[in-house]
Amino acid sequence: MTTSEKSLIPSTNSSLSVFFSSILPGLGQFFLKKRERGLLIFLTSLVLAFLIYWSLDNQEVGKINIGGLTTSWLWLPFILFWAWNVVDVHVLRVHGRSTILPGLLFVAIIIYVIAWQVTGVRLNRLVERFDDARIVAANLLNPDMITISVRGEDKICAWSCMYSYIGDKLEGRPREGIIRPSDNLLRIIGSIKPLPAPEWQVNLGLAEPGSEVNTFVAGTMIETIAMGLMATLFSTILAIPVSFLAAHNIMSRFPGGTVIYYAMRGILNIVRAIDTIVWGLIVIVWVGLGSFAGVIALTIHSVAALGKLFSEEIEHIDAGPVEAVTATGANLIQTIRYAVVPQIVPSFLAYSLLRWDINMRSATVIGFVAGGGIGFFVVETTRMGGYQQYATALWVVAIVIVLVDYISSRWREAILNDQSPRDETNQRSVFNALRLAFYVILGVAVFAYCWNITEISIRSLLDPGKNFGQLILDFLNIDLTPAVVQVVVQQMLVTIFQAMLATTLGAFLALPVSFLAAKNLTGSNQLLGWLYYLARGVLNILRSIEALLYVVIFVFWVGIGPFAGMLALSITSFALIGKLFSEAIENIDAGPIEAVIATGANRLQMIVYAVLPQIVPPFISYLIYQWDINVRMATIIGFAGGGGIGLTLTTFFGSLQYHKAGTVVAVIVIVVALMDFASAKLRRALV
Amino acid sequence: MLKVENLTKTYPNGTQALKNVSFEVKAGEFLAVIGLSGSGKSTLLRCINRLIEPTSGKIYWNGQDTTAASNAGIRKIRRQIGMVFQQFNLVKRSSVFTNVMSGRLGYVNTLSSSLHIFSAEDRQRAMASLEQVGLANKAHVRADSLSGGQQQRVGIARALMQSPNLILADEPVASLDPVLAHSILKYLEQLNKERGITVICSLHFLDLVHRYATSAIALKDGELVFQGLPKQIDDAQFKAIYGQEAERVSAV
Numbered sequence: 019m020t021t022s023e024k025s026l027i028p029s030t031n032s033s034l035s036v037f038f039s040s041i042l043p044g045l046g047q048f049f050l051k052k053r054e055r056g057l058l059i060f061l062t063s064l065v066l067a068f069l070i071y072w073s074l075d076n077q078e079v080g081k082i083n084i085g086g087l088t089t090s091w092l093w094l095p096f097i098l099f100w101a102w103n104v105v106d107v108h109v110l111r112v113h114g115r116s117t118i119l120p121g122l123l124f125v126a127i128i129i130y131v132i133a134w135q136v137t138g139v140r141l142n143r144l145v146e147r148f149d150d151a152r153i154v155a156a157n158l159l160n161p162d163m164i165t166i167s168v169r170g171e172d173k174i175c176a177w178s179c180m181y182s183y184i185g186d187k188l189e190g191r192p193r194e195g196i197i198r199p200s201d202n203l204l205r206i207i208g209s210i211k212p213l214p215a216p217e218w219q220v221n222l223g224l225a226e227p228g229s230e231v232n233t234f235v236a237g238t239m240i241e242t243i244a245m246g247l248m249a250t251l252f253s254t255i256l257a258i259p260v261s262f263l264a265a266h267n268i269m270s271r272f273p274g275g276t277v278i279y280y281a282m283r284g285i286l287n288i289v290r291a292i293d294t295i296v297w298g299l300i301v302i303v304w305v306g307l308g309s310f311a312g313v314i315a316l317t318i319h320s321v322a323a324l325g326k327l328f329s330e331e332i333e334h335i336d337a338g339p340v341e342a343v344t345a346t347g348a349n350l351i352q353t354i355r356y357a358v359v360p361q362i363v364p365s366f367l368a369y370s371l372l373r374w375d376i377n378m379r380s381a382t383v384i385g386f387v388a389g390g391g392i393g394f395f396v397v398e399t400t401r402m403g404g405y406q407q408y409a410t411a412l413w414v415v416a417i418v419i420v421l422v423d424y425i426s427s428r429w430r431e432a433i434l435n436d437q438s439p440r441d442e443t444n445q446r447s448v449f450n451a452l453r454l455a456f457y458v459i460l461g462v463a464v465f466a467y468c469w470n471i472t473e474i475s476i477r478s479l480l481d482p483g484k485n486f487g488q489l490i491l492d493f494l495n496i497d498l499t500p501a502v503v504q505v506v507v508q509q510m511l512v513t514i515f516q517a518m519l520a521t522t523l524g525a526f527l528a529l530p531v532s533f534l535a536a537k538n539l540t541g542s543n544q545l546l547g548w549l550y551y552l553a554r555g556v557l558n559i560l561r562s563i564e565a566l567l568y569v570v571i572f573v574f575w576v577g578i579g580p581f582a583g584m585l586a587l588s589i590t591s592f593a594l595i596g597k598l599f600s601e602a603i604e605n606i607d608a609g610p611i612e613a614v615i616a617t618g619a620n621r622l623q624m625i626v627y628a629v630l631p632q633i634v635p636p637f638i639s640y641l642i643y644q645w646d647i648n649v650r651m652a653t654i655i656g657f658a659g660g661g662g663i664g665l666t667l668t669t670f671f672g673s674l675q676y677h678k679a680g681t682v683v684a685v686i687v688i689v690v691a692l693m694d695f696a697s698a699k700l701r702r703a704l705v
Numbered sequence: 706m707l708k709v710e711n712l713t714k715t716y717p718n719g720t721q722a723l724k725n726v727s728f729e730v731k732a733g734e735f736l737a738v739i740g741l742s743g744s745g746k747s748t749l750l751r752c753i754n755r756l757i758e759p760t761s762g763k764i765y766w767n768g769q770d771t772t773a774a775s776n777a778g779i780r781k782i783r784r785q786i787g788m789v790f791q792q793f794n795l796v797k798r799s800s801v802f803t804n805v806m807s808g809r810l811g812y813v814n815t816l817s818s819s820l821h822i823f824s825a826e827d828r829q830r831a832m833a834s835l836e837q838v839g840l841a842n843k844a845h846v847r848a849d850s851l852s853g854g855q856q857q858r859v860g861i862a863r864a865l866m867q868s869p870n871l872i873l874a875d876e877p878v879a880s881l882d883p884v885l886a887h888s889i890l891k892y893l894e895q896l897n898k899e900r901g902i903t904v905i906c907s908l909h910f911l912d913l914v915h916r917y918a919t920s921a922i923a924l925k926d927g928e929l930v931f932q933g934l935p936k937q938i939d940d941a942q943f944k945a946i947y948g949q950e951a952e953r954v955s956a957v
Contacts, residue, residue: 338794342860345754346867347784347811355819356807360799 039107043100046107059103059121066096066128069511076508079135092128099124130522133515137584138661143576151575157405158571161413162202168195174406202407206395206414208237236471239414242391244468245312246378246422251465252313253320253377254370260286260321261328268332282325289322291690292683294380295566295654298388299671299679303489304482309390309472314479316377316384323376327369328362335361368430375426382415383566386657387668390472393566397658400570408570412563419562485674492676493683502678506666506685513662514689516584516655517648523584524591525641531557531592532599539603553596561593565651569658583660587648595644602636639701646697653686706732706903707753707871712762714748714927722748724927725762730905732870735897737918737935738907741947745927746907750873753905754783784811787864787902789893791876793856797849801840801859804848805831808866827866834862838892854885861892872896874906878913886910890917911938911953 039046043063048056070092073079080090102120109116144151160176166183167173175183175197186193199207213233215225225231236244262268264282269275297315305311339357348356385393392411399407533539534546535553568586576582606629614628656664663682670679707730714723722745730736738746751757753764755771764771771782787808795804809827810818817823823831835841838858843851848859857877864872874893878886894917896902908914914921914935921938923931923946930946931938938946943953 336794336797338790338792339796341756342788342790342794342863343807343810345756345783345786345788345873346808346863347780347782348807349780349810349815351815352810352818356799356803356810357796360796360803364798 033111035111036104036107040100040104043103046104047110050107050110052110059106062125063096063099063103066099066125069132070096070128072508072511073132073136077136079132092131095124095127099128129515129518133519136512137516137519137580139519139581139584140576143581147575147577154405154571154574158409158412160406161409162200162404162406163410163413164197164203165200166195166197174200176406200410202410203414204237206237206239206392206411208240209235211235238385238390238392238395238411239418241309241471242381242385242393243378243418244472245309245316245384245391246374246381247464248313248468248472248474249316249320249377249381250370250374252317253324253373254366256317256321257324257328258366260325261332264325264329265332267335267337283329286322286325287691288687289318290326291687291694292319293650293654293686294319294384295387295657296667296683296686298384298386299667300489302388304486305475305478306483307389309388310474310478311388312381312384312390313472313474315388316380319380320373320377324369324373328366331362331365331369332358364433364436368433371426371430371433375422378422379419379562379564382419383564386566396567396570405574412567415567416559416562420558423558423562485676488674489676493680495677496680496684497675497677498681502681506663506678506681509663509666509682510685510689512580513652513664514649516580516662517587517645517652520584520587520591520648520652521595521641521645523588524593524595524644527588527592528596528599531596532603535596535600536603538606553600557593557596557600560589561597563590565590565655566658566660569655569660573659578659578661580661583652583655583662583664586660587651587655590651591644591648594647595640598640598643599633599637602633602640605636606632635704639704642697642700642704646693649693650690653690706730706767707905708763708765709749709753710763710765712749712752712764713760714745714752714757715760722927723752723759723924726924726927726929727762728922728929728932730871730903732903733897733901735894735904735906735917735919737914737921738905738924739909739911739914739921739931739938739946740907740924744924746924747875748927749924750788750875750905750907753873754786754788755779780811784867785870787867787869787872789857789860789864789872789874789877791879793853793860793880795848795856795859795863797847799848800845801835801848801851802831802844804859805834805844805862805866808834808863811867831862831866834865835859837865838862853881854888857881857885857889858892861889861896865896869902871903871905874904876907876909879909886913893917911943914938 035046035049037046038049042060044056044058044060046056047053047059050056070080070090073092074081074090080092082089082091099121102124106116106118106121160174162174162176164175164180165172166175166179180197183193183195183197210232212230213235215227215229215231216233219225219231220227260282263278264286266276266279269279294315297318298311301311301315301318305314335358339361340353343353343357381391381393383393385391385395386397388394392415396408396411399405399411531553534549535557537550539546565583565586568589569582572582572585576585610628610632611624614624619627652660652662652664653667654664656662656666657668659665663686667679667682667686670676670682709729710727712723712726713721715721726745726749738749740746748757752759753766753771755774759772762772766782766786769782771779774782796807803821806823806827809823809830813823813827832841832844835844838861840851840855840858840862843855848856851859857880860877861872872893877893878889881889890906890913893904893906897904906918908918918935921931921933921935922929923938923942925946931942940953944951
């Protein structure tokens with residue numbers, strides 16, 4: 019604050035303001051014309067008071083007895099926060115500016131103590147049950163991928179066995195046994211089996227009726243890939259008309275269009291706030307368990323996400339060409355074809371590719387609720403303690419997703435940086451025509467195959483299950499009795515705290531790694547160069563596996579509950595934050611560093627004055643973003659034993675109490691939408 | 706050829722962009738429209754092909770009232786009137802050829818043009834238009850790979866595809882370097898003199914008006930404040946149009 023602003027504050031009010039703040043937190047600041055700060059302090063103290071009261075009442079957090087009086091010791095930091103607020107007014111009055119750090123410290127103490135307790139963090143379990151964890155770790159490190167048969171006896175041949183086997187073979191040493199892909203791996207990838215000839219082959223005369231032909235039976239991972247592909251295709255097609263309805267510049271041209279625009283935007287935001295996995299729960303009531311349910315759930319969420327992105331893209335097109343083409347006398351369709359489509363096609367394609375990546379990740383876990391795909395495989399195997407089989411699934415998922423991530427980002431880059439003219443008139447050669455025909459045939463074949471293995475059935479789509487009508491009715495008439503609302507709100511709070519702890523833990527782990535994973539800091543040194551690739555590799559592999567797949571490990575280690583879910587989320591947080599942080603470090607401007615070094619500053623001074631100011635705002639922004647993501651993820655983590663609101667939701671769905679499930683969904687939508695809004699606002703204020 | 710009568714445009718926010726403007730343009734004229742930014746020049750040009758709907762008043766194009774034309778009718782009128790824009794308004798990612806081709810859309814069938822199918826005659830016309838502005842060798846590069854002056858020449862070629870009787874040019878040189886301004890205006894002058902295409906062009910610099918225009922009108926706060934020959938704009942007229950504090954400057 020500058021001196022001229024300081025003089026604006028009337029001095030007669032200033033001593034009063036200290037008094038005001040000691041009565042009501044924030045009131046003094048409010049009077050010193052620091053309205054936002056005052057309001058924020060007031061709201062914070064309200065929230066803190068509520069949380070202390072609530073956590074003592076429900077979970078006995080911080081419970082102490084002082085001479086017969088039972089209360090929470092957390093009121094102590096609360097009083098300190100209050101005291102800081104009074105000091106803050108005084109300092110503001112005298113010096114014109116004051117630090118918020120002490121206030122933040124007291125807030126953090128209260129919040130983290132509560133979060134720690136309600137998430138059920140039991141560090142002792144990490145140690146006590148370490149032997150259990152060792153078994154899982156050993157199983158995970160020895161995946162059931164290759165079978166070696168020695169004298170008619172089949173055994174799993176893990177990494178060390180494979181290493182020695184290959185070594186022996188290469189050096190020509192005699193080695194007993196024959197290796198082959200394990201049955202488990204074949205279940206995941208697929209196998210060739212003799213099956214009765216399909217109808218189309220008989221009709222084409224390729225096979226005798228009733229004869230058996232060798233057929234490729236798709237494994238669970240192929241099924242998952244097909245689900246991701248189909249959902250991306252369907253959602254892209256469906257999102258195009260939706261996005262035009264949700265674009266303000268298009269809809270405002272029609273009478274009543276603005277109403278449709280707002281309705282559409284509202285629907286998209288609600289649909290987007292409900293996670294794909296939660297949609298899975300709803301869809302299975304409609305079409306029953308199976309890959310098809312997975313495809314629908316993925317498609318619904320995808321249409322909403324793409325619809326929003328597409329419509330924003332339409333809103334940001336350059337109006338000039340539209341005006342110019344209209345001025346030539348073109349009609350509406352021609353104007354869209356020549357002035358709008360060329361502008362939006364590249365970004366639409368890029369967004370679809372991004373969504374393909376996201377859909378593939380979701381497809382790996384949709385099987386947890388919808389059945390089908392690798393998610394269902396994981397549920398089945400881990401239920402029977404098949405951790406070596408589960409480990410194989412993790413490896414296959416990691417490989418596929420890392421590949422998809424790579425392809426998707428390379429294609430997106432190619433599309434957005436494409437400088438060659440989209441000229442349909444220039445290159446009509448035979449070769450191009452043949453190539454196009456080849457791609458079309460390939461596309462149709464892949465589409466037909468995916469349609470087949472994801473068991474898409476228009477009939478079941480049009481013929482909803484018998485409970486679906488009930489579900490719709492119950493969702494329109496959700497249970498708002500205080501008892502239910504209380505349970506739901508409580509679980510939601512647990513979920514939010516879970517997400518917060520996971521973000522914190524993930525960030526602490528990610529911070530050192532992110533410096534190693536930044537190319538501009540590690541480029542010069544050979545050893546650091548290797549560490550860079552190692553760090554990037556680990557982050558990419560960990561990031562390729564969804565939190566729901568990690569929960570299984572932690573459930574075995576620390577037991578079912580929010581703690582396991584929090585640990586699983588912190589792994590994915592670690593991976594994503596590590597990636598984002600390292601990119602932020604790579605993107606810092608070298609200019610200020612050069613300038614500070616030129617003044618004769620040493621290395622530490624350089625970091626403090628030139629590096630930190632550049633990376634702190636994006637770091638905080640990414641943390642908020644991650645917390646936002648984690649709240650979404652935490653709403654589903656309970657489906658695999660991770661506690662929180664997901665558990666409540668599956669319980670209600672499982673017992674057909676749809677009106678209560680509707681309450682949960684409503685609360686999730688409200689919280690996720692609020693978090694989304696608040697985090698976007700905060701991040702915009704930061705950067 | 707074009708007659709504007711009592712043209713008034715009030716925007717929904719209450720801004721009166723044009724107040725009772727009346728004037729007439731004869732075939733073969735090069736009419737300059739001058740005035741400060743915000744005086745209503747762009748609105749006036751866009752009312753003529755109804756990219757902006759006039760609030761009241763009449764515009765007669767070869768005797769036909771354009772303000773009363775149906776949607777199909779106005780498209781028929783628009784295709785006879787080419788337009789060139791300050792920001793060129795090309796589709797950046799499309800090729801130069803496709804951009805020029807889009808000038809023919811008012812004449813061709815919707816379905817085939819949506820599939821990018823054009824007759825051989827139209828293709829030749831597009832190449833001829835590009836030749837006219839000296840860019841035939843750039844037909845198959847992306848529009849945004851061209852310089853500003855070249856992009857504006859593509860804009861002129863697009864207008865030529867319409868076989869226009871009139872070209873509306875909205876500040877065609879305001880986004881270009883002064884040296885390029887003459888090159889663009891010379892193309893317009895050539896079309897005006899050799900092909901007899903009428904040109905209505907809004908301009909900033911008075912010396913460009915003196916050099917190229919055969920007649921001029923001036924707008925101030927949406928009102929027509931001058932109508933006559935370019936050379937009639939003397940210092941007193943100049944101050945009346947641009948305000949007392951204005952100084953005469955020239956573009957190269």
